Amino acid sequence: MFLLLPFDSLIVNLLGISLTVLFTLLLVFIIVPAIFGVSFGIRKLYMKTLLKIFAWATLRMERGAKEKNHQLYKPYTNGIIAKDPTSLEEEIKEIRRSGSSKALDNTPEFELSDIFYFCRKGMETIMDDEVTKRFSAEELESWNLLSRTNYNFQYISLRLTVLWGLGVLIRYCFLLPLRIALEFLSKHVHLMCYRICVRALTAIITYHDRKNRPRNGGICVANHTSPIDVIILASDGYYAMVGQVHGGLMGVIQRAMVKACPHVWFERSEVKDRHLVAKRLTEHVQDKSKLPILIFPEGTCINNTSVMMFKKGSFEIGATVYPVAIKYDPQFGDAFWNSSKYGMVTYLLRMMTSWAIVCSVWYLPPMTREKDEDAVQFANRVKSAIARQGGLVDLLWDGVDH
Amino acid sequence: MGSRASTLLRDEELEEIKKETGFSHSQITCLYSRFTSLDKGENGTLSREDFQRIPELAINPLGDRIINAFFPEGEDQVNFRGFMRTLAHFRPIEDNEKSKDVNGPEPLNSRSNKLHFAFRLYDLDKDDKISRDELLQVLEKVDVEQKMSIQFLH
Numbered sequence: 001m002f003l004l005l006p007f008d009s010l011i012v013n014l015l016g017i018s019l020t021v022l023f024t025l026l027l028v029f030i031i032v033p034a035i036f037g038v039s040f041g042i043r044k045l046y047m048k049t050l051l052k053i054f055a056w057a058t059l060r061m062e063r064g065a066k067e068k069n070h071q072l073y074k075p076y077t078n079g080i081i082a083k084d085p086t087s088l089e090e091e092i093k094e095i096r097r098s099g100s101s102k103a104l105d106n107t108p109e110f111e112l113s114d115i116f117y118f119c120r121k122g123m124e125t126i127m128d129d130e131v132t133k134r135f136s137a138e139e140l141e142s143w144n145l146l147s148r149t150n151y152n153f154q155y156i157s158l159r160l161t162v163l164w165g166l167g168v169l170i171r172y173c174f175l176l177p178l179r180i181a182l183e184f185l186s187k188h189v190h191l192m193c194y195r196i197c198v199r200a201l202t203a204i205i206t207y208h209d210r211k212n213r214p215r216n217g218g219i220c221v222a223n224h225t226s227p228i229d230v231i232i233l234a235s236d237g238y239y240a241m242v243g244q245v246h247g248g249l250m251g252v253i254q255r256a257m258v259k260a261c262p263h264v265w266f267e268r269s270e271v272k273d274r275h276l277v278a279k280r281l282t283e284h285v286q287d288k289s290k291l292p293i294l295i296f297p298e299g300t301c302i303n304n305t306s307v308m309m310f311k312k313g314s315f316e317i318g319a320t321v322y323p324v325a326i327k328y329d330p331q332f333g334d335a336f337w338n339s340s341k342y343g344m345v346t347y348l349l350r351m352m353t354s355w356a357i358v359c360s361v362w363y364l365p366p367m368t369r370e371k372d373e374d375a376v377q378f379a380n381r382v383k384s385a386i387a388r389q390g391g392l393v394d395l396l397w398d399g400v401d402h
Numbered sequence: 403m404g405s406r407a408s409t410l411l412r413d414e415e416l417e418e419i420k421k422e423t424g425f426s427h428s429q430i431t432c433l434y435s436r437f438t439s440l441d442k443g444e445n446g447t448l449s450r451e452d453f454q455r456i457p458e459l460a461i462n463p464l465g466d467r468i469i470n471a472f473f474p475e476g477e478d479q480v481n482f483r484g485f486m487r488t489l490a491h492f493r494p495i496e497d498n499e500k501s502k503d504v505n506g507p508e509p510l511n512s513r514s515n516k517l518h519f520a521f522r523l524y525d526l527d528k529d530d531k532i533s534r535d536e537l538l539q540v541l542e543k544v545d546v547e548q549k550m551s552i553q554f555l556h
Contacts (some may be wrong), residue, residue: 114544115464115523122468123492125458127436 088111157185161202187238196232205232205359210364213237214292214322219281223386224296226347229326231359239294282317285397315382316375320367323382325390328359362389411482420485423490423510433489437482448472463543467523472549475528491519 213236220239222229233239284293315321359400364385369378386392411434419430438444453469454460462468472480472488479486480488490510508515524532524540 112519115540116543118462118464118522119468119520119523120492122459122462122465123489125456125462126453126468127433127489339419 050187054055060159075149161364191238192230206360207236208360208362210363212322212365214324214363214366216292218292218322218366219317219388220292220294220318220324221382222296222326223392224292225326225328228357229296230294232326232359233294233324234295236361238291240291241294315369315379320366320368321382323364323386325362325364325386325392327360327390327392329360364389408516419486423486424493425486425490430486433486434482435452437485447481448485449479464540471519472523491516
């Protein structure tokens with residue numbers, strides 16, 4: 001027991017050092033360039049090395065196959081037969097051309113075995129023709145060291161097996177954890193960015209009832225006052241967003257967000273096509289592993305004194321709805337965005353120059369549509385719940401003209 | 403390509419085909435995926451139309467006869483076994499096979515079986531003889547040059 005102690009601390013130290021090194025490498029080589037959009041060219045180098053290795057492996061295999069007299073992929077075919085590269089059409093033309101020119105001199109006589117040629121050609125096309133095979137997955141001419149693609153190459157040599165084993169090791173023990181770590185990290189980075197944004201606006205947000213936070217495979221519904229709603233909600237959880245594709249600054253932000261998470265953006269013209277929208281949302285929701293969708297059913301920004309009629313589209317889908325009420329305290333800064341009066345940049349400026357943004361976010365318990373309720377009634381039910389919680393007036397009008 | 407084909411073709415079947423035709427494991431899976439890609443009706447058999455859909459076969463002068471060679475007497479569908487059996491005729495003869503199985507049935511790709519196959523392309527009425535008309539019919543189809551020397555027939 002006592003002997004273990006010095007070794008123990010040694011191991012711990014080593015582990016600590018290696019982890020630190022790994023993280024520094026990760027940071028320097030992956031995250032920093034990603035932020036600045038610069039590439040070190042490491043991936044290109046990686047690809048070039050891989051290609052060289054695959055070519056070598058194939059050469060070894062061909063050599064090995066020749067020694068044992070096996071059948072292998074022939075160089076100019078993509079199939080199991082050795083075919084001449086010219087097609088039947090060309091050969092017939094060629095024969096006809098040459099036949100008529102020497103018609104008088106030495107008439108080539110017909111032989112019974114002449115049909116062999118056509119028979120063979122016909123069989124070749126049955127086995128493998130240029131047109132039909134375009135519709136099936138491509139066969140690799142060289143083996144790329146993944147046993148998934150190895151259906152024609154058998155054990156050839158020890159060196160190759162060792163290389164394959166090394167490849168397996170690298171892929172499972174190095175690349176896989178690295179990729180998982182990056183994915184995990186990206187979620188946190190995402191969250192971090194939103195939190196930074198929130199700090200930038202000096203927002204003081206109070207979250208109530210966080211146990212009711214939306215879960216995967218559901219729809220999160222909230223009343224909409226400003227684009228900042230998005231930031232406020234997203235800094236407390238991961239969502240996939242639904243919205244119109246905007247031009248200008250918003251467009252740039254939207255495109256950047258799409259790269260990080262799967263969101264569902266629509267073109268203006270598509271928004272009018274409710275069925276398409278509903279279909280895409282249903283697909284997203286049914287995938288249980290996808291993030292909850294964030295929807296603002298009022299369709300537009302309201303001045304936060306009331307809640308307008310919710311558009312029924314999002315309630316027709318039939319998924320669990322997690323209502324969220326957002327209420328801003330107008331004393332410190334009016335967060336309402338009147339999109340007809342101000343553009344995005346002006347709005348941001350106003351936000352930045354106000355004292356602070358204080359708001360409260362209430363997560364309400366999840367609701368599902370009951371059997372005898374239709375989408376409109378369900379929407380109204382959710383709306384009243386949000387309005388009641390936020391202390392807002394529950395209106396029946398529509399905020400958007402049809 | 404490989405994974406889809408091998409799940410639909412059972413191992414015992416594969417072994418039987420291997421024994422009968424002499425193709426290797428990988429060749430059989432390759433041909434099976436070719437079979438399924440030709441089989442547009444997805445009922446596990448090929449009809450004459452499936453073959454005729456191949457463009458290069460349509461311009462082959464002996465295309466119809468080759469297609470007929472796949473279908474046994476009076477039938478309109480060929481399953482994968484039959485398909486492989488016909489294709490097996492075209493497998494190259496390997497030297498080490500000659501001494502393999504002297505007492506058993508002749509392998510499908512033997513020399514005489516290959517010649518039999520070619521003979522059947524001529525013999526349309528399947529009476530085991532090539533009549534003069536049958537020969538002339540093939541001549542017309544395979545008319546490779548304008549002036550045919552047909553003196554030797556008379």
